[in-house]
Amino acid sequence: MAEIRPNPFEKILKEVPGLQGKKFFSLNDLNDPRVAKLPYSIRVLLEVAVRNCDEFNIKSADVEKILDWQVNSTKDIEIPFKPARVILQDFTGVPLVVDLAAMRDAIKRLGGDPKKINPACQVDLVIDHSIQVEYAKTLDALQKNEELEFYNNKERFEFLRWGQNAFENFSIVPPGSGIVHQVNLEYIAKVVFEDKNNVLYPDSVVGTDSHTTMINGLGVLGWGVGGIEAESNMLGECSAMVLPEVVGFYLSGELPKTATATDLVLTCTQMLRKRGVVGKFVEFYGPGVKNLTLADRATVANMAPEYGATTGFFPVDEQTIAFLRQTGRSEETIKNVEAYYKAQGLFRVYDGTQQDPVYSGEVLKLDLATVVPSLAGPKRPMDRVALSDLQKEFSEGLSKPVTFKTFGVPADKVDLEVKYNLNGEEFTFRHGQVLIAAITSCTNTSNPGVMLAAGLLAKNAVQKGLKVPAYVKTSLSPGSQVVTKYYEKAGVTDFMNTLGFTHAGYGCMTCIGNSGDFVDPVLNQVVKDNDFVAAAVLSGNRNFEGRVHPQTRANYLASPPLVVAYALAGNVNFNFETQPLGKDQNGNDVFLRDIWPSREEVEALAAKIITPEMFTENYSRIAKGTDRWNSLQVKQGIQYEWKEESTYIHNPPFFNCQLELTPVKSIENAYCLGNFGDSITTDHISPAGNIAKDSPAGKYLLERGVPQKDFNSYGARRGNDEVMARGTFANVRLVNKLLGGKVGPNTVHIPTGEVLSIFDAANRYIQAGIPTVIFGGKEYGTGSSRDWAAKGPFLQGVKVVIAQSYERIHRSNLIGMGILPLEFKEGESADTLGLTGKERYTIDLQEGNLKVNQDVVVKVDDGRTFTTKCRLDTDVEVQYFKHGGILLYVLRKLASSK
Incomplete structure (x- = not known):
């Protein structure tokens, strides 16, 4: 094995100005003019290589490769990357911890020490994918869904509790706390790390969820990797990556009053997909960036997988500092972040005094003022459609041959209408009927602007006397408990409840496919018998076929207020400009424009009600664990005691190998x-969703005495290789x-x-x-x-x-x-x-x-x-x-x- 040598860049280790006793590897002291031209995201990669250079895992030659980024980024040149930390969610995290447990058994079998299998960096696992929308539209939906979550996932949760104590540097955010990316943004992310030698360095992260990229909105470089790669990072391995091109995305102007951050990200996704950015970094810059809140930036960064990029990066700036303060980070942390990033040349300003980096090829440009209300769908997140065009596109696409935008409905079935009875009320089913309307997922629930817009829209709708049709399954899945706090303070909770957007749980839920079934089995039968194109509208980031619900063929991504709007409309084959949502108490038509809240109203409300104390109080509770979580009884030990009868946790056959290659x-x-x-x-x-009774996985579970009502989902059973092979x-x-x-x-x-x-x-x-x-x-x-x-x-x-x-x-x-x-x-x-x-x-x-x-x-x-x-x-x-x-x-x- 090659010898690990002293870091040759120790000579540029110096004290951070204004922070006595704290040091950093100063990129400016490389005295290389190429540093100032590097995109900010590449400067982070450079710092990682400089700080970790040992002439074995990371070599001086790797540093030179990154410094010469302008030349090398087009050559598929490999560089090593060592993230500061790893973040997991439970669907992808459980099998990873299963692998670690199995590796402890395997290394002992090969003559090694089981304790060597242990995270070498900070690892956080947030349990957010297990809860399902089985109950909705009632005030006790949250309590019932959480009870069912623990009932369905007791084995998984007990296993994770074992892992929490068995492994070092491993912490768990228990179920009921929020969505991993929002918790990461509001609580876990440090922005600056400090090692045992008081050396400061940038926070960076890889995660086992594609939307780990959300953290780039905070100026923390991070992206999603497979659980397999994340596991190697946890065990101290560097990731091998190709030095990426960086596409510059220049933003100017301000968003119009009618547009939201969701509309912006769907516009960016369409533009970037057209450009082609797979395997590339995207870095946002320009005067328009300063007009976006940190939450808006996080929304745009979140959907990097949908536009195909590795990251969508916003460098640290004044908005970052303001967000850290708003979310209750300590003043010492904020001081360290600001001093370090300014000293390191990683702090961005938009007053024209800074030289812009050099980017790869032609820069994309977007005037924020041109963004219009939009959705994406019906089958892919990159297929943006303006709100004003959706009815025409949907109706014309019904009878066209099947594509990503069309459905292939026979011409004589396009205008099909079928009457059915639901709870004593008669309805008529037509193509495009909205059966699921869900405010869900990390993309939008972390953004107070769009969440409060939804709440105010609901308030205005209820005050006008509007109602949601009984066939629409409405649900609200906030990304953190802070949302519940500011909804209560804003006085919109009761109005959301009235429309059926009662709180269903803190988790990904509908966006990951945990949508539960429709409000009544009769709807399944009507859709199936008549091959209707049923619809779902959700504030998520993924709408691939079969993901949201097996029987919704048209799935549209939309901002939270538009989710409420389509719930009221009851059908996506609807024109908000010409068709009223209903009538008010005086018999007057009510249009969407009559109840849509203004951007100024939303921003003023957010500024008034959201306080740092909401965040500090919430996350101090989470750190202690919930009563349900703390009550789990597990046997501790270095090695896990596998239960052969378990249909959730099973010792996988991946490590049956000899020491010799x-x-x-x-x-x-x-x-x-x-x-x-x-x-x-x-x-x-x-698939992550339902397990069909007649599928190989369903038959396997039935053979082992698991009734269909307890099948849970593929996502929840990822700790069992025998189920997953069949799935x-x-x-x-x-x-x-x-x-x-x-x-x-x-x-x-x-x-x-x-x-x-x-x-x-x-x-x-x-x-x-x-x-x-x-x-x-x-x-x-x-x-x-x-x-x-x-x-x-x-x-x-x-x-x-x-x-x-x-x-x-x-x-x-x-x-x-x-x-x-x-x-x-x-x-x-x-x-x-x-x-x-x-x-x-x-x-x-x-x-x-x-x-x-x-x-x-x-x-x-x-x-x-x-x-x-x-x-x-x-x-x-x-x-x-x-x-x-x-x-x-x-x-x-x-x-x-x-």
Whole structure:
């Protein structure tokens, strides 16, 4: 093993001006003119490399690579990154802690010390994905949903309580506290870290949730990674990343009175998707930035995964300082942040005195004054549609052939109307009927501007006598308990309750697919029997097919006030300009414009009612833990005592390895398990929502005595590999070309021609000792950073994925599990090459001795060949692949260390 040397940059370690006794690695003292031209986000990467340089994990040459960013950012050059901390949510965090527990068993088996498996940096896990909207529209919905959450997840929570005590540097924010990204923004983020030697450095974070990027609104560099990569960071490994291009996004002007931060982020998402920023950083600058609140910036930063970027970064400035003060951070913390960032050249001002950095290629520009009220959908978050155009687009798209914007309804069924009875009241079902209207998700619930706008809109609606139709399932899922406090202080809680937006729980809920069912089973039957295009409107960031609810085909992302508006309208096939929402007490028509609160009114109310004490009181309670959480009784120990009968927590088979490395086997005569098209998301590969009774996972649970009412969700059962293997490729909206484009989680078992569930077909191939491959189109693995979208295919025997392009995190996760991502050459695909997926394929993997991005030839059993690009993008990824994945690499490394 190479020798770790003293840091060669100790010479630029100096005292922070104005902070006696506190030191920092001064980038200015590199005396390199290139530093001043670097984007602020790249300066953070530079500081990390300088401070951690040991000529082994991070070398002087890496520092030079970053300094020469202007030249190197277009060359796919690898650099190491070591985040200050890791943040987890429970859906992705539970399997990560399961892995750590299993690694403790494995390292002991290999002759090592179980205590070596322990976080080496700060790790926070926020439990926010477990609660579901089973109860809604009643004042006791919160209490009932939380009770059900603990009933459904008792095993998981007990396991996490064990982990909280078993691992060092590991803290848990208990259920009922809020959404991970809002809690991170308001409480966990430090902005500046201080080590044991009083050296200050920038806060930076990776998280096992795609929307970790929200923290970039606070000037903290962070992004989502797969749980597999996060686990290696926790165990002290650097992340290998390609030095990114940084797209500059110039903002000018101010948002108009009718526009919200949600409208802004949907506009940015559309612009950036069009530009193409996958794998790149986006950095916002310009005079318009100072006109955005910190919450507005966080909203824009949150949706970086939707516009495809690694980050959407807003450097630290006066707004950051004001937010830290507003959220109750200590004056010492604020002083350290301001002094450090100014001394380090990381503090941004917008008065024209600072030189703008150099950015990659053409800068995007947006005048905030041009932003209009918008939604995104009906099937993807990048498909923005102006509010004024939505009715026309939806109605015209009903009968057009199925695309991401259209539905393929037969022409004679477009105007279909079906009468039904609900609680003694007769209604008429039409296409576009809103069955779910949810104020949910981190994107918007952390923003007081849009949340108070929703509350004031509800107030105005109730005072005009408007009502929400009984068939709309309305729910409110705040991102933190602070929202509840300022709603009460603003006097809008009762009005929200009157419209049915009663408090359902503190968590992601509808946005993650934990929407529960419709308000009545009759609605399911009406939709199913008549193939209606039912709708959901939510203030979330994801609206992929099958995610919100299996039977809502039109899912629109919207600001919280627009969620309320569409709940009142009851249908997305609605024109707010020409159609009234109802009549007031005097019989006059009431239009949306009559009840929409002004921006000035919202801002004045926020300034009046939101205080630092709300935050300090709330988070001081959270730090102590809730009564339910503290009452969990668990047995402690260094190693976890697995319960074989558990259907929630199971010892996974990922670590059955020897200490010695064995060569990677080549692929011989593999069959194709699935042939998929473009934009196959991680929701398609590993759904988080309901477990169907007749699915392989449902049958597994029934066989083990679990009644259907206790199935919970795939997301909640991610600690059990046997459930998750059966849930892989289980999305009911999955389209597999092997089945001629039929919708459903099935495939053809090619040797017999039988149509089976994908799991059952995979199981047959495994039993026969036959490897399998997956074909994909563009943007394979788009969406949430789910490690199970790689672990599941691994357990199903998939050895290689061949796609036209990959989402960044998913590609990394595949490698992390030892699955090789190959990429069709530019302009080629399975279709253009005439591949049906029913052939057999042979691939020489050269015992794992592959080179970065080398060509790999695939041989087809009919004599044809085609060439692909190996998407092992760094030398470290090659090493991970040779070891069978990143976790086995780390395990062997720790087991063999003294």
